[in-house]
Structure formats: structure tokens, C-alpha cells
Amino acid sequence: GAVVSQHPSWVICKSGTSVKIECRSLDFQATTMFWYRQFPKQSLMLMATSNEGSKATYEQGVEKDKFLINHASLTLSTLTVTSAHPEDSSFYICSAPADRVRGDTQYFGPGTRLTVL
Amino acid sequence: GQQVMQIPQYQHVQEGEDFTTYCNSSTTLSNIQWYKQRPGGHPVFLIQLVKSGEVKKQKRLTFQFGEAKKNSSLHITATQTTDVGTYFCAGTRGSQGNLIFGKGTKLSVKP
Numbered sequence: 001g002a003v004v005s006q007h008p009s010w011v012i013c014k015s016g017t018s019v020k021i022e023c024r025s026l027d028f029q030a031t032t033m034f035w036y037r038q039f040p041k042q043s044l045m046l047m048a049t050s051n052e053g054s055k056a057t058y059e060q061g062v063e064k065d066k067f068l069i070n071h072a073s074l075t076l077s078t079l080t081v082t083s084a085h086p087e088d089s090s091f092y093i094c095s096a097p098a099d100r101v102r103g104d105t106q107y108f109g110p111g112t113r114l115t116v117l
Numbered sequence: 118g119q120q121v122m123q124i125p126q127y128q129h130v131q132e133g134e135d136f137t138t139y140c141n142s143s144t145t146l147s148n149i150q151w152y153k154q155r156p157g158g159h160p161v162f163l164i165q166l167v168k169s170g171e172v173k174k175q176k177r178l179t180f181q182f183g184e185a186k187k188n189s190s191l192h193i194t195a196t197q198t199t200d201v202g203t204y205f206c207a208g209t210r211g212s213q214g215n216l217i218f219g220k221g222t223k224l225s226v227k228p
Contacts, residue, residue, distance in 0.1 A: 043162035
């Protein structure tokens with residue numbers, strides 16, 4: 001079945017640094033990928049929709065200059081948390097539909113745990 | 118590694134019939150969440166269950182969390198065409214545990 005990977009699985013960084021998270025579709029092409037964030041004990045929240053070859057679409061309240069998204073190929077989307085601060089510590093997860101034409105189900109990556117000190 | 122198994126993968130029902138999807142975890146979960154994804158859309162949060170044996174209802178939807186906190190179910194009574202979509206469960210282990218998704222159950226409803 002379709003597989004989505006994320007790298008790294010966890011990262012600890014100092015406040016003020018930038019962190020890049022990769023989301024890859026391993027055995028299918030994804031023109032669209034979704035990025036989510038989950039704070040402890042809360043539900044998943046959609047941050048942005050990543051579109052291959054065009055600008056990402058951000059949800060209301062998500063700073064596009066802080067969370068840079070690049071979808072440079074049909075199998076890779078990256079999320080860069082710029083000038084990270086402790087409040088950015090969260091679990092970041094991506095997903096991609098395996099079959100865009102049929103609007104098929106989402107396949108989720110394993111997530112990235114970010115801790116900002 | 119830790120997994121959340123969800124069955125069935127697909128379910129086709131006649132409008133008015135009931136529908137149930139099940140999630141099972143190999144380990145005890147601290148909580149379980151349910152999401153619905155409409156065709157072409159992204160998953161939308163439905164509910165979170167935390168307590169052992171918890172049952173919650175949202176109109177025609179009934180969510181249950183098992184006594185051992187290893188399994189959960191979502192039951193829809195008298196399905197409607199608006200119920201079409203994929204239903205995901207997602208569990209966490211521990212207070213800071215990562216959210217682990219089941220593969221989803223895709224529901225189609227024939228009018």
C-alpha cells in the first residue's frame with residue numbers, strides 16, 4: 001500500500017534556529033500534501049495544503065513566513081519552521097492522497113516531534 | 118512498532134443501513150480520536166475519547182472506547198448520503214505520545 005515517510009522523526013533544537021521537516025510519498029506521486037500540527041492532548045489541526053509547483057495554501061492563523069512550505073517534486077514536500085520558539089514545540093504530521101483523481105483516502109506520515117528549548 | 122489497526126477498509130451500505138468501523142491497538146492508548154475525511158478533502162476532527170469504557174454520541178454517531186483502552190468503534194445509525202467519506206481513528210500512547218492513525222474505513226452510501 002501507499003507509504004508516506006517523514007524525516008526526522010524527532011528533533012530538538014535551540015530557540016531561534018530553523019528546522020526543516022521532510023515528507024515523502026515513497027511509492028506514489030502526490031501533487032498535494034497536507035501539513036498538520038498537534039499539541040498535547042489536542043486534535044490534529046490542518047496548517048497548510050502543499051501544492052506541487054505552486055504556493056502552499058495556509059489555514060487562517062498560520063503564519064506563512066514562519067512555516068515555509070516547499071513542494072518541489074511529486075514525492076517531496078518540506079516544512080521549515082523558521083526562528084523556532086518553545087511555543088512551536090509540537091507534533092507535526094503530513095499526509096497525502098494516494099489517488100488524486102478518485103479523491104482517495106489520505107496516507108499519513110509517522111510524524112515529527114519537535115522540541116524547541 | 119506501535120500500530121493502530123482499523124477495519125473494514127471499505128464499506129458499502131444502502132442508505133438507511135447502519136455502519137460500524139473498528140480500531141484496535143496492540144498497546145494501551147491514553148486517548149483515541151476520530152476524524153472524517155470527505156472525498157477530496159482533509160480529515161476533520163470529530164471527537165476524542167479518554168476514559169476507559171467511554172461512550173459519546175453525536176446525533177447518529179456513537180463512539181466507544183474499550184474498557185482496556187485498546188479498541189474503539191464508531192457506529193453510524195441509519196446512514197445518509199452525507200455520511201460518505203473515510204473515517205480515521207488515531208490513538209496516542211502516554212500524555213506526550215505521537216498520534217498514530219489507522220488506515221481508515223472508506224464508507225460509500227447508495228441512495
